[in-house]
Amino acid sequence: MGADKYDLLGPLYAEIGGELAEIVGGDPDGVYLYAEAGDGWVGPSVFKDEGKAVRYFDASSHLCDLIMKAWRAEDPDKRWAVMEYSVTGTSFDVKFKFPDEIDTTKTEVERRPSALKARYGDKPVIYPPELPGMMEFKDKTD
DSSP: OHHHHHHHHHHHHHHHHHHHHHHTTSOOTTEEEEEEEETTEEEEEEEEEOSSSEEEEOOOHHHHHHHHHHHHHSOGGGOOSEEEEEEETTEEEEEEEOGGGSOTTSOHHHHHHHHHHHHHTTOOEEOOOOOTTOOOOOOTTO
């Protein structure tokens, strides 16, 4: 894709930052996006450092579309598996992990806590309360 790819990706990454600001209510300073993507799927998780704790925010469908657009902009043999996008002040930094750099025997949900631990240490993560009517299934072998 060459230089054209970078002409596309630079503004696209800036647009991802703008969408992250919308998701967290305005100020993106301290935002961390952990996203995994593959052919036909994306799993983004948005977090914001609030000092003593880290807050989780639900990703928007627009953010998912932007992440997939960035993923598809890469040559098929150079597509990343994990995007880590962080905002400090008014600057952003994007890092990638490729399929050979992650434990593919684990799911995204199993890999994400390690990324959070590496970034935030033992800071508590605040997730929204479960919606009324949500059901928890328990293993009948208990």
